[in-house]
Amino acid sequence: xxxxxxxxxxxxxxxxxxxxxxxxxxxxxxxxxxxxxxxxxxxxxxxxxxxxxxxxxxxxxxxxxxxxxxxxxxxxxxxxxxxxxxxxxxxxxxxxxxxxxxxxxxxxxxxxxxxxxxxxxxxxxxxxxxxxxxxxxxxxxxxxxxxxxxxxxxxxxxxxxxxxxxxxxxxxxxxxxxxxxxxxxxxxxxxxxxxxxxxxxxxxxxxxxxxxxxxxxxxxxxxxxxxxxxxxxxxxxxxxxxxxxxxxxxxxxxxxxxxxxxxxxxxxxxxxxxxxxxxxxxxxxxxxxxxxxxxxxxxxxxxxxxxxxxxxxxxxxxxxxxxxxxxxxxxxxxxxxxxxxxxxxxxxxxxxx
Amino acid sequence: xxxxxxxxxxxxxxxxxxxxxxxxxxxxxxxxxxxxxxxxxxxxxxxxxxxxxxxxxxxxxxxxxxxxxxxxxxxxxxxxxxxxxxxxxxxxxxxxxxxxxxxxxxxxxxxxxxxxxxxxxxxxxxxxxxxxxxxxxxxxxxxxxxxxxxxxxxxxxxxxxxxxxxxxxxxxxxxxxxxxxxxxxxxxxxxxxxxxxxxxxxxxxxxxxxxxxxxxxxxxxxxxxxxxxxxxxxxxxxxxxxxxxxxxxxxxxxxxxxxxxxxxxxxxxxxxxxxxxxxxxxxxxxxxxxxxxxxxxx
Numbered sequence: 001x002x003x004x005x006x007x008x009x010x011x012x013x014x015x016x017x018x019x020x021x022x023x024x025x026x027x028x029x030x031x032x033x034x035x036x037x038x039x040x041x042x043x044x045x046x047x048x049x050x051x052x053x054x055x056x057x058x059x060x061x062x063x064x065x066x067x068x069x070x071x072x073x074x075x076x077x078x079x080x081x082x083x084x085x086x087x088x089x090x091x092x093x094x095x096x097x098x099x100x101x102x103x104x105x106x107x108x109x110x111x112x113x114x115x116x117x118x119x120x121x122x123x124x125x126x127x128x129x130x131x132x133x134x135x136x137x138x139x140x141x142x143x144x145x146x147x148x149x150x151x152x153x154x155x156x157x158x159x160x161x162x163x164x165x166x167x168x169x170x171x172x173x174x175x176x177x178x179x180x181x182x183x184x185x186x187x188x189x190x191x192x193x194x195x196x197x198x199x200x201x202x203x204x205x206x207x208x209x210x211x212x213x214x215x216x217x218x219x220x221x222x223x224x225x226x227x228x229x230x231x232x233x234x235x236x237x238x239x240x241x242x243x244x245x246x247x248x249x250x251x252x253x254x255x256x257x258x259x260x261x262x263x264x265x266x267x268x269x270x271x272x273x274x275x276x277x278x279x280x281x282x283x284x285x286x287x288x289x290x291x292x293x294x295x296x297x298x299x300x301x302x303x304x305x306x307x308x309x310x311x312x313x314x315x316x317x318x319x320x321x322x323x324x325x326x327x328x329x330x331x332x333x334x335x336x337x338x339x340x341x342x343x344x345x346x347x348x349x350x351x352x353x
Numbered sequence: 354x355x356x357x358x359x360x361x362x363x364x365x366x367x368x369x370x371x372x373x374x375x376x377x378x379x380x381x382x383x384x385x386x387x388x389x390x391x392x393x394x395x396x397x398x399x400x401x402x403x404x405x406x407x408x409x410x411x412x413x414x415x416x417x418x419x420x421x422x423x424x425x426x427x428x429x430x431x432x433x434x435x436x437x438x439x440x441x442x443x444x445x446x447x448x449x450x451x452x453x454x455x456x457x458x459x460x461x462x463x464x465x466x467x468x469x470x471x472x473x474x475x476x477x478x479x480x481x482x483x484x485x486x487x488x489x490x491x492x493x494x495x496x497x498x499x500x501x502x503x504x505x506x507x508x509x510x511x512x513x514x515x516x517x518x519x520x521x522x523x524x525x526x527x528x529x530x531x532x533x534x535x536x537x538x539x540x541x542x543x544x545x546x547x548x549x550x551x552x553x554x555x556x557x558x559x560x561x562x563x564x565x566x567x568x569x570x571x572x573x574x575x576x577x578x579x580x581x582x583x584x585x586x587x588x589x590x591x592x593x594x595x596x597x598x599x600x601x602x603x604x605x606x607x608x609x610x611x612x613x614x615x616x617x618x619x620x621x622x623x624x625x626x627x628x629x630x631x632x633x634x635x636x637x638x639x640x641x642x643x644x645x646x647x648x649x650x651x
Contacts, residue, residue: 060448133632137639142388142447146586147632153583154628161621272579276455283452316463324456327449328439 013291014205021197031186038193038261040301041200045254047282047297048203048290049247054279055288056211057243058223059140063148064251064278066155067123069270071252073159074122075259076172077106078115083176086110091174096164103165112179119256120249127248128241135237135244140226149272156271171266178260189261196257203250204290210246211290219243251278280319284326286333296333355495360616361609366501368608369508370570372601373563374581375588376511379600380556381432382589384532385549387440388451392585393578394461395431395557399424399564400573401469403476414479417565424561432557436550444549458578465575473572482569500569507566511559516597518555528552591631593641602642607631 025037046064053059080090089102108114130151134144159166166172181188210216222229222236229236259265268274278297285296300319308315326333374396381387402424403417410416435457443450482500489495519525530538531548539545567577588607592599607627614623 058448060451130632133636137636139635139639142382142386142451143590143635145448145451146388146583146590147635150583150587150628150631154625157621158625161619272583279452313463313467317460320456320459320463323459324439324453327452327456328443331446331449 010208014201017204017291018201021201022194026190026193031189034193035189035261036302036305037298038196039258040298041193041196042254042258042261043278043281043301044294044297045196045200045203045257046251046278047285047293048200048207049250049254050279050282051287051290051293052207052210052219052250053243053247054282055286055293056216056219056223057240057247059240059244060142060145060279061148061244061247062145062272062279063150063152063275064247065152065270065272065275066148067127067248067251068255068258068274068278069152069155069159069265069267070122070126070255071119072255072259072265072270073166073172074109074115074118074252075256076175076265077109078112079175079178079259080172081106081110082112082179083174090172092167092170092172093164096168106165116256119252123248123252123255124245127245131241131244132237135240138237149275152270152275153272156267159267159270167266169267171264171269172259173264173266175260175263183260183263192257192260196261199253199257200294203253204294207246207250208290215239215242280323282333284323284333286335288332289335292333292335295335355489356616358489359495360612362495362497362501364609364612365605366498366505366608367611368605369501369505370563370566371584371588371608372508372604373504373511373566374560375585375592375600375604376508376515376597377556377559377563378585378589379592379597380515380552380559382586383592383594383596383600384528384556385552386447386594387444387553388447388454388586389432389435389440389557390451390455390582391435391458391461391578392454392557392560393580393582394458394465395428395560395578396564396567396581397461397465397573397575397578398428398431399561400568400577401465401474401564402427402561403565403568404469404474404573407476412479413477414481417479417482417568420565421562424565425558426561428561428564429554429558432560433550433554435557436553440553441546441549462575462578469575471575473574473577475572476568478569504566504569507562511562512597512601515555515559519597524548524551587628587631589641591634591641593638599642 021041026034029037046068050061050064053061080092084090093102109118130148134140134147139147159171160169162168175183177183178188178192181191183189183192218229218234218239222234222239226236229239255265255270258269277300281297281300282293283296284300285294286292304315304319307318330336332339374392377395378389378392381389381392399420403420406416406420406423407413410419435454439453439457440450443453478500482503485496485498486502487494487496517525519529527538527543527548528551530541530543531545531552535545538548567573567581571577584607588600588603591607592601592603610630611623611627614626618626
């Protein structure tokens with residue numbers, strides 16, 4: 001009886017999630033609210049990657065904003081170039097005025113295929129480079145966290161400094177079309193929402209399958225006892241690298257989808273603070289569970305928008321307090337409450353010591 | 354020629370600021386292994402102490418000098434309180450400490466916003482720090498700002514005081530004993546919990562001193578801590594944990610590198626280059642410049 005229940009619980013959960021995302025939310029929410037939900041779902045996609053890298057892999061990636069930004073800017077550059085038309089410069093470059101021709105590294109993004117590939121290749125490639133360098137030398141724990149945070153900070157600073165070619169603090173905004181569809185048309189904006197919801201569900205299912213695979217077991221083993229895994233003959237650096245690169249890829253996808261959904265990508269969305277915000281959602285919901293991280297990310301983003309509009313100061317105290325309480329006293333996140341209440345031991349160790 | 358000299362002095366003064374803000378971390382992160390993200394907000398507390406003292410005490414020089422011990426005590430007390438409330442429960446989970454203290458830093462920033470307002474505030478610096486010392490006169494002069502020299506002096510004094518404390522006092526001996534072997538220290542009758550709190554008090558107090566120094570070179574605001582804390586952590590990562598010497602070398606090396614790169618490129622490119630240099634350096638010495646030799650596998 002219990003085994004049948006356990007076997008069907010996850011698929012039933014996903015079916016319920018799909019029903020909520022594809023039928024209930026579009027039916028109940030106004031276009032404006034649906035647009036906001038699309039934005040939260042982008043954060044949820046990042047959270048899926050964080051559950052993989054941090055929850056299961058033990059790598060606290062405080063710099064997901066870097067990969068989110070790479071994906072976002074790759075998409076935004078393509079959209080800007082398409083809006084401008086063949087041979088023309090994007091509007092902001094004309095505004096800042098000191099560039100007479102397109103910089104060479106903008107040129108490839110004219111092609112939709114290159115831009116779409118870049119959304120994945122840039123974050124994953126960079127993550128592979130950093131990860132290889134860092135994990136091979138066994139830099140880990142807090143060192144890795146600080147390093148990844150510094151990378152996100154440096155990327156944001158770099159973007160701000162190059163205003164003429166990246167839009168600086170303002171970022172890239174005012175997108176008219178998305179692969180031939182006008183973003184001004186509410187129907188197309190709904191379609192973007194459905195696209196984001198579909199990508200989120202697919203990634204959740206994919207990462208969950210990864211957790212259940214032999215690789216998922218190995219990843220948890222590396223998280224809990226890296227030395228023991230090394231002595232068993234595996235290469236922990238490689239195991240961690242795969243998880244880190246995949247999580248960078250999901251963040252890149254999230255960034256790319258964020259651009260048409262919200263209509264802006266700017267350094268303020270990818271620096272230190274937003275990068276930690278990504279982690280907060282996953283931590284509150286449940287870092288080691290895909291569903292927990294996603295629900296946490298959506299809930300925190302939703303609460304932030306709704307509550308911070310009315311009580312900006314109180315919201316900061318509440319969010320910080322909740323975050324402190326959950327991380328300090330409930331490291332498995334809110335999803336682990338259920339298990340605590342049911343007085344059953346956790347099936348997978350939730351958090352490394 | 355003087356360009357290089359003045360540029361390297363700029364680097365040294367950047368390094369002195371880095372060293373001051375990283376010195377407290379070399380105790381809390383380097384010695385105890387606690388990643389305290391609220392360290393930047395303790396720096397902020399030190400800076401606001403100067404601002405507060407300038408209200409009743411109009412003489413900028415007196416209030417600055419008086420702020421040094423007061424800021425040390427204020428920030429130190431905040432640190433000890435944080436250690437007692439939260440951190441001591443989390444010694445076994447360093448990454449969670451990082452996140453929890455980040456939550457604390459969010460709260461403290463909001464508190465600063467509520468108390469002092471969101472815009473930056475300014476303090477007046479004393480007359481005797483406003484001039485510049487001329488080393489080489491003439492057409493191509495080399496001058497050093499007194500405020501930078503003051504910070505350099507403060508950093509050197511703080512390093513000296515900390516070294517003496519660690520090497521020569523009973524407290525320092527106990528602190529080193531706890532770092533080297535906690536269980537053995539405890540078995541020898543050292544109250545490790547109290548030593549932890551005192552270490553944290555000292556480290557956070559040093560953050561307060563750094564905050565006082567920062568009022569001389571920049572504005573005071575609720576987010577000032579966030580902007581510098583990463584650099585300070587990078588100093589410790591490069592310097593290697595457990596040794597003061599590493600932090601000193603790393604702070605000045607990063608400062609000079611930053612200044613040289615800023616001179617030849619832009620500020621933003623310089624930051625990225627410094628970061629790439631750090632990642633490359635960690636390839637060569639993953640444990641930092643200096644490190645305690647241990648028999649652990651890491």
